[in-house]
Amino acid sequence: MGAPGGKCTIAVDAMGSDLGPTEFVRGLLYAAEELKLDCDFVLVGKGRLLERLLKVRKLTVDPARITIHHASEVVSMQDKPIQALRKKKDSSMAQAIELLRNGQADAVVSCGNTGALMAGGTLRMRPLDGVDRPALGIIVPSRKQPFVLIDVGANPESTPLNLMHNAIMGANYAKAALGRTSPRVGLLTIGTEEGKGNSLINASHTYLKAINGEVINYVGPIEGFQLFDGGVDVVVCDGFVGNIVLKSSEALFGFIGDTMKEELIRNPKRVLGAALAKSAFRDMKKRLSPDHFAGAPLLGLKGNILKSHGSSNYIAIANALRIAGEVVKHDMIDSISLDINQANDLI
C-alpha cells in the first residue's frame, strides 16, 4: 500500500460534492500544489469528465501522481444508504471504498451521502476487532485551539462501551490530525458533579476513569457551556447528542451572522462602519469556519474513510485530503486498535 518512503495514496470520490466534481479537482490540486501534500491520488468518477477537468488545468505537480478510476454511477443525497450500496455498485463512492479494501488506496475522501458512506464503509471495511460501532469525529474551533468532537452522528444509540471507544478513537484522531501528544479527553454532560447527567454518562464515566492514565488522559465531565473554551482536546458524546450540537451550532452561527448583516445595513452610518470593518468580519469567519479541518473520519473501521461536508469548497476539500494524509502517516488505525485492545482488557 502506498509508494516507498511512506508515501500514501488517497482515493477521492470526486462525484459526491454539492458543488460538482470541478470543485473536487480544484481541491485536489490545491492540496498538492499549495498544501504540498505528498500523496498520490486516485480520482474516482466519470472518467471522461474527470480527464477533461484535469486537462484544462496547468498542473505543477507530476501528472503521474493523479490517476483516474472510472465509475459510471453516482450516489445522490436522496438515495437511501442501503439501497444505494446494493443498486449502485459502480458508483464513485462504492468504487473508492473498493480501492481501499483492495489495498490500492490508504484512505478514501468523499463529500457524498453520509449515510451511504457510513454504511458502505462499515460493511466493506468492517469495524476493528473489539469495536462495536464506528463513530464520526470532527474538528471544531474553540477559544484556544481546535478540538475533536466525537461522535457527531454515526451511532445515535450508544452504550458506555461505545463512548469509551469514542474517547480512544477521538484521542488518536487528535494526535494524528492536531498533533496533540497527550490529548485531554472530556465527557460531555450536564452538571459536572459525580452522579449528575444520566445513566449512560455515569457508566461511561466509570469506564473512562478505569482507563485513565493507561490508555487516555481523561480529565472528567464537561458541560455545554465549556464546549468552546478549549480546555480539552477531545469531547466525547453519543452520536445523537453530537449531531444535534454540531448542527444546531452551525445553525446558530448562520442565524447570528444573518442577524448581524440585517442590522449592519439598516442605515448609512452602519453601512459605512461595516465597510471599514469588513476585513474583521472576513477574519472572524475564517477563524470560526471549519474549512481548515474539514475531513471527518469514520473512526473504528479497518480503513481510513473521511467524510467532507457536502457543500465543501476547494479549500475544505484540500484540507480533508491533508487530514487523510496525516491519519495515514500516523498509522492511526494501528494505534486505535492497540488502545482498544488494552482498554477492553482493563475494564
Place this chain on the structure above:
Amino acid sequence: MGAPGGKCTIAVDAMGSDLGPTEFVRGLLYAAEELKLDCDFVLVGKGRLLERLLKVRKLTVDPARITIHHASEVVSMQDKPIQALRKKKDSSMAQAIELLRNGQADAVVSCGNTGALMAGGTLRMRPLDGVDRPALGIIVPSRKQPFVLIDVGANPESTPLNLMHNAIMGANYAKAALGRTSPRVGLLTIGTEEGKGNSLINASHTYLKAINGEVINYVGPIEGFQLFDGGVDVVVCDGFVGNIVLKSSEALFGFIGDTMKEELIRNPKRVLGAALAKSAFRDMKKRLSPDHFAGAPLLGLKGNILKSHGSSNYIAIANALRIAGEVVKHDMIDSISLDINQANDLI
C-alpha cells in the same frame, strides 16, 4: 389565591441572584412601573435589607402591592439541592415555595440554585396527576419568532411518555407566554425520515402522532440545523440534550461575540468602523438576547415555579415576572392538567 378581578400575587425569591437583591428589587419595580404588570408581589428574603432597598426608591406604584416576607437564610449556588432543602428551611427560596403551597401566592420567581428550586418545587408542590417528571421550558429567539425549547435540564433520563408530556407542557407554555393559538410542535432528532434518530425518539414520535390533532399540533421531527428557523413554536427534547444544546448555544454566542471583538480592535480602521456600526451590534445583541423571555417555568407541577438565570439583570427579572403573570392569567396549569389526562387516555 390572588385578589378579586383575576389579579395575581407573585412570590419573589429576592436573594438568589448573582447580582444581589438590589437587582431583583429593581427588576420588580421595572415590571410594575414600565411593563405595567398588574400583580402583587411578596419579596422574600432578609427583611430589613429588602425594606431598605425599597425605601431608597421613589415608588410610583401603590406600596400596598409590595409586601416583604422575612427569610433568614439563603440557598447558595454551591449548596447541594436536597441538603439545601433539608437544612435551610428558612431560606428565601423555601419560604417562597411555601407561600405558593399555602395559596398566598400564585407563582414563584427565583434566580437561585436551579437544582434546589427543582427539587424543592417538585417535593413541595408535587407533579400534576398523570405527570411523572416535570420539565424546564425556556423561550429561545429564532429567525422568525421565539419558540419554546423543552426540557432544558430537569429530566436527563427521559421516557417516550415524558417527551409526550414535554410536548403538551411546552405547547401550553407557548400559548400562555407567547400567545400562540395552535402551537406547532416539533421533535428534535437527527435525520427526519421515519426510523432515524434513536429508540427514544421513535417511540416518542409514535405517541406524538397518536395525540396529534386531538391534544397538540404535531408537525413531526426536526433536525438541529432547523433549530433557529422558527418553523415550529415548540421544540421537544429530553433534558440531557436540551441542556447541552442550550448551554453550548450560549457558549457559542459568547465565543462568536468575543472573536468579533478581538478582530474589530485589531487596527484603527476596524476600530473606526466598529464605532460607526456600534448601534448595529447593540441591536443585534438585543434581538438575540434572552432577556425578554427570561422566566423558565418548571412545568408539570401543581404550582407555577419559574427560574430566571442566576446572572439575570433587572430587565430579565422583570420579564420573568411578566411571564409569571401570563401563566397565572392563562390558568396554564389547569390547561396542562386537562391535556395530560386526555393524552394519557389516547395512547
